Amino acid sequence: MEPLVDIVIEDDRWEALGLEPLATRAVVAALEELGLGQAGFTLCLMGCDDARIAELNADFRGKPQPTNVLSWPSEERAAETPGTAPDLPEPGDPDDPEELGDIALAYETCAAEAAAAGKPMADHATHLVVHGFLHLLGYDHVEPDDGDLMEATEVAILARLGLSDPYS
Structure with missing residues (x-):
């Protein structure tokens, strides 16, 4: 059974990209790696x-740009000691899964970054x-040690998916 990734498409270009299967595959790989x-x-x-994410960024972070x-x-899971793994959640029941939170992606910014990096x-x-x-799981990159841990974890998950290190 795969995790339940509820997808909300506000920009049809994400549908054309196949966001739902892409996201499910990424989340499954992350859960397995961890x-x-x-x-x-x-x-x-x-x-x-970009317009929608700029609104969200202004509302939640005080930064009115994409x-x-x-x-x-859904809750704070960060580790107390910088550079150590966060306290990972326990899975819920199939009828009552553990809610991890919400993510938003902005199409234009993602597309511009991909083009600039020469990546699909x-x-x-x-x-x-x-x-x-x-x-969502409590990883962060504010402190250097936390950033190193998060980056290494991302690289391992992406390797599991057959994708190259985005930081190299």
């Missing part, structure tokens, strides 16, 4: 445009789903 299994979790992922990905964890849009979007998902 030893959490595939079942018992749920999250919501919104594929939107960004590539935003995440809203699907690969970059997969990376951003993994990045946002790790934020």
Whole structure:
């Protein structure tokens, strides 16, 4: 059984890219890499445009400009000691999965970043789903040690998916 990734498409370009199977594949790989299994979790992922994510960024972070990905964890899971793994959630029951939170991706920003890096849009979007998902689990990159851990975890998950290191 796969985790339940509820997809909200506000920009049809995400549908054309195949956001739902891409996101499910990324989340499954992340859960497996972290030893959490595939079942018992749920999250919501919104594929939107730059205008919408700029509104969300202004509302929640006080930054009225577009960004590539935003995440809203359902609860605080960060580690107390920088550079150590967060306290990962326990899976819920199939009828009552553990709610991890919400992620939003902005199409234009993601597409521009992919083009600038010479990467396929699907690969970059997969990376951003993994990045946002790790934020839901308590990973962060504010402190250097936390950033190193999050980056290494992203690279391992992307390798599991057959994608190259986006930081190299």
